Amino acid sequence: MAAAPERMPLHHRMLASVGEPVIHVADTVKGIMRTFALTLHYTLRGRKRWDAIFEQLHEIGNRSVIFIAFTLGFLGMILIYQAGYQAMKITGDLQLLGGLFLQLLLRVFAPTITAMMLATRVGSGMAAQIGSMVVTEQVDALRMCAAQPVDYLVVPRFLASIVMSVVLTIFAVLVSYLAGAMVANTAFGVNFYTFFDMSFVGWFDVNICLTKALVFGATIPVIACQAGLIVTGGSEGVGQATTTAVVNCSLAVVILDFVISGLGYVVLNLL
Amino acid sequence: MIEVHNVTKLHFGRPVLKDITLSIPEGSNLGLIGPGGAGKSLLLKIICGLVVPDEGTVTIDGQDVFELDEIEIAKLRFRIGMLFQNYALFDFMNVADNIAFPLRQEGKLGEDEIAAKVQEQLDSVDLPTIGHQFPNELSGGMKKRVSFARAVVPEPPIVFYDDPTAGLDPVTSSKIFLLLKAMRDEKGVTSVTISHDIEGIKDICDNFALLDRGELIFWGSRDEVESTDLSLVRQFWDGFSDDELG
Incomplete structure (x- = not known):
C-alpha cells in the first residue's frame, strides 16, 4: 500500500503561500532587469536595423494615433465637464479651469494615460508576437542563425517606443486640451482666450511630462517583450504572456508615475 | 566531432533525459529514433546549446558548448545548420x-x-x-x-534535422530524403537526423541511437542495429508492434 503524502504543517503552508508570490515577483523583476540591461547593451553596441526601427515606429506610433486621440479626447471632455460642473456649484468662477487642466494634463494624465493605452495596444501585441515566435521555434531559429533575440526583436521596439511615446504624449496633450476647450466653451461659455491660459504651466511641468513619457516608452517594450520571450507551452502560454504584459506594464507605469512625480517635487523644492 | 557526456535534463524535478553519453565522429550521420516524447528534440537542442542541461557536457570539435561566450557561440552556430520540426520560418x-x-x-x-x-x-x-x-x-x-x-x-559542416518528413506525403518525404542524401554525399556533412520514417533514415544514416523515456537504450552502427535482440529496437527497425513480436 502506498504511503499517504506527508501533510505540511500549517505555519509552513502559510509561509509557502506568502513566499511563492514573493519569489514569483522577484523572479519577474530579475528577468525584466536582465532584459533591460541586455537591451541597453545592444542599443549601445549592436548593429542598428533602421528598417525594423521604422517599421516599429509606424506600428507603435501611426497605428496608435486614432486610439490615443479618442481616449485622451474623451478624457479631456469628461474631466473639464466634471471640473467645470463642480466649480460652478462651489465658486462659479471658471477662469482657472484651462490653466489648471493643462498643468494636470502635463504632470499626470497625458503621459500616464498615453502609456496605459500603449501598454494595452502595443505591449499586448509585442508579447503575443514574440510569444508566438517562441512557441513556433522562430526564436530558436534566430539563435541558430547567431542572432540575439534581444538585439533582433527587443531593441527596435525599445527605440521606436521611446520616440513614439514622447510624440504621442505631446499629441495627447494637444488633443485633450483642445477637446476640453470645446466642452468648456459649449457647456460653460468659457471663451477660448480665457481657457488657453498658460500662466500655471512652467518648464517643470513640461520636463515632468517628457521625462515620464520617455521612461514609460522605455519600460513598456522591455516588460512586454520579456513576457513574450519567457513563454512556455502553446497558445495558452501566449495568452498568459499577453495578460502578464498588460498587467505588468500597467503596474510599472503607475509605480514609475509615483516615483517620477515624487522625485520631481523633491527636485522642485531644492531649486 | 560531437561528444555528449552524461547529459541529464530535469523538468520540474523529473528527469526527461537521463545520463546520455554518445559521440558523433566528423562526417558521420546519426539517426536518432524513439517513441514520441522520448526527449529526441530536447537532446538535439541541448547539443546545439539552445537548452542548458542540468548535468553533463556537450563538446563540438573540442569546444564545450556551454562554456563559450556570446561571440564564440555565434561563431560555432555559423557552422551548424538546423532544420526545425515545425519549420520555424x-x-x-x-x-x-x-x-x-x-x-x-x-x-x-x-x-x-x-x-x-x-x-x-x-x-x-x-x-x-x-x-x-x-x-x-x-x-x-x-x-x-x-x-x-x-x-x-x-x-555548414554540421547539420541537425529534426523530423524532416513529419506530416508530409510519401512523395515529398522522398524528395526531402534525397536532399539529405545529397548533403551527405556531396558536402560530407556531419549530421543528426531525428525521424520516425525508419525506411527513409536507413539510407542516409550510418549510426543509430534509440531513446526511450529519456534513456539511451541503444547506440550503434547499422550492422549492430540489425543484429541486436533488444525488443524496442527491433520494433522500431522492423516496424512491429508488441503484439506481433509476441
Missing part, C-alpha cells in the same frame, strides 16, 4: 529573406552574392519561383524544403 519575412538570413547575419557576402546563393538553394529544393512568397502562403512540404534551404545555405 520567420513569418515576417518572405522566403528569399528567410533563406538569406543566415548569410546576412554572417556578413561575409554582398547582397548580389546572397541573392545568387538564395536562388541556387531555391532551385536545389525545386521551388525556384517562390522567393517573394511568405511562409503562410506555402504548404507543409514547401515550408520544410524552404527550412532545409535556410539550414544549409551557409554550407
Whole structure:
C-alpha cells in the first residue's frame, strides 16, 4: 500500500503561500532587469536595423494615433465637464479651469494615460508576437542563425517606443486640451482666450511630462517583450504572456508615475 | 566531432533525459529514433546549446558548448545548420529573406552574392519561383524544403534535422530524403537526423541511437542495429508492434 503524502504543517503552508508570490515577483523583476540591461547593451553596441526601427515606429506610433486621440479626447471632455460642473456649484468662477487642466494634463494624465493605452495596444501585441515566435521555434531559429533575440526583436521596439511615446504624449496633450476647450466653451461659455491660459504651466511641468513619457516608452517594450520571450507551452502560454504584459506594464507605469512625480517635487523644492 | 557526456535534463524535478553519453565522429550521420516524447528534440537542442542541461557536457570539435561566450557561440552556430520540426520560418519575412538570413547575419557576402546563393538553394529544393512568397502562403512540404534551404545555405559542416518528413506525403518525404542524401554525399556533412520514417533514415544514416523515456537504450552502427535482440529496437527497425513480436 502506498504511503499517504506527508501533510505540511500549517505555519509552513502559510509561509509557502506568502513566499511563492514573493519569489514569483522577484523572479519577474530579475528577468525584466536582465532584459533591460541586455537591451541597453545592444542599443549601445549592436548593429542598428533602421528598417525594423521604422517599421516599429509606424506600428507603435501611426497605428496608435486614432486610439490615443479618442481616449485622451474623451478624457479631456469628461474631466473639464466634471471640473467645470463642480466649480460652478462651489465658486462659479471658471477662469482657472484651462490653466489648471493643462498643468494636470502635463504632470499626470497625458503621459500616464498615453502609456496605459500603449501598454494595452502595443505591449499586448509585442508579447503575443514574440510569444508566438517562441512557441513556433522562430526564436530558436534566430539563435541558430547567431542572432540575439534581444538585439533582433527587443531593441527596435525599445527605440521606436521611446520616440513614439514622447510624440504621442505631446499629441495627447494637444488633443485633450483642445477637446476640453470645446466642452468648456459649449457647456460653460468659457471663451477660448480665457481657457488657453498658460500662466500655471512652467518648464517643470513640461520636463515632468517628457521625462515620464520617455521612461514609460522605455519600460513598456522591455516588460512586454520579456513576457513574450519567457513563454512556455502553446497558445495558452501566449495568452498568459499577453495578460502578464498588460498587467505588468500597467503596474510599472503607475509605480514609475509615483516615483517620477515624487522625485520631481523633491527636485522642485531644492531649486 | 560531437561528444555528449552524461547529459541529464530535469523538468520540474523529473528527469526527461537521463545520463546520455554518445559521440558523433566528423562526417558521420546519426539517426536518432524513439517513441514520441522520448526527449529526441530536447537532446538535439541541448547539443546545439539552445537548452542548458542540468548535468553533463556537450563538446563540438573540442569546444564545450556551454562554456563559450556570446561571440564564440555565434561563431560555432555559423557552422551548424538546423532544420526545425515545425519549420520555424520567420513569418515576417518572405522566403528569399528567410533563406538569406543566415548569410546576412554572417556578413561575409554582398547582397548580389546572397541573392545568387538564395536562388541556387531555391532551385536545389525545386521551388525556384517562390522567393517573394511568405511562409503562410506555402504548404507543409514547401515550408520544410524552404527550412532545409535556410539550414544549409551557409554550407555548414554540421547539420541537425529534426523530423524532416513529419506530416508530409510519401512523395515529398522522398524528395526531402534525397536532399539529405545529397548533403551527405556531396558536402560530407556531419549530421543528426531525428525521424520516425525508419525506411527513409536507413539510407542516409550510418549510426543509430534509440531513446526511450529519456534513456539511451541503444547506440550503434547499422550492422549492430540489425543484429541486436533488444525488443524496442527491433520494433522500431522492423516496424512491429508488441503484439506481433509476441
